[in-house]
Amino acid sequence: MVILSSVFLWFIVVAAGLLFLWSYENTPGIAAVPPRLWPGASRIKPTPGRATLVMLTHPQCPCTRASIEELDKLMAHCRGRMDAYVVLMKPVGFSDAWIKTDLWRNALKIPGVTVLFDQDEIEAQRFHAATSGQVILYGTDGRLLFSGGITGSRGHVGDNAGESAIEALVDTGSADVDNSRVFGCPMFKPDSECRKGSYEEVGN
Helix, strand or coil: CHHHHHHHHHHHHHHHHHHHHHHHHHCCCCCCCCCCECCCCCCCCCCCCCEEEEEEECCCCCCHHHHHHHHHHHHHHHCCCEEEEEEEEECCCCCHHHHCCHHHHHHHCCCCEEEEEEECCHHHHHCCCCECCEEEEECCCCEEEEEECCCCECCECCCCHHHHHHHHHHHHCCCCCCECCCCCCECCCCCCCCCCCHHHHHCC
């Protein structure tokens, strides 16, 4: 009887753990509500005649690794027709070393992508980003075409609605959707997963 009770309890604990993990992976972050027109004050200057994609990231966010992988695939498809920028937030008082994570290194390897440090988080605020991995696409006329994420769940690579919509917009100028859910850590919450510990290690 004791053994059966122990086994039953073990199954309950495992099931609860799996349910928590599933919920965590499939709970989106807060989506941005970006400007409808390209913000002229941005330090990013779009190339005339090309669409411009901006990905706002927290350099310490483990979930964003999947977004960088999907961006690599996206750029392979849209190369020559879209410029892309990966913007890594840099809070006040932090050195470049805090930003130079694997996200930074992997983003640098993607052809057609420019990687920028967002000093004092100005660009993230300018584009109203709240969740790491937020992607925003503007058309050749500077109008907002898409806002959302390019992973289907937190930290997972694979086909997803956001990536498909961006490809369609760049290819044909239209898509079935103009937004998608964003999966990543909060960029500005002190207790978010990607901020715990990292501030103590490098911050002033």
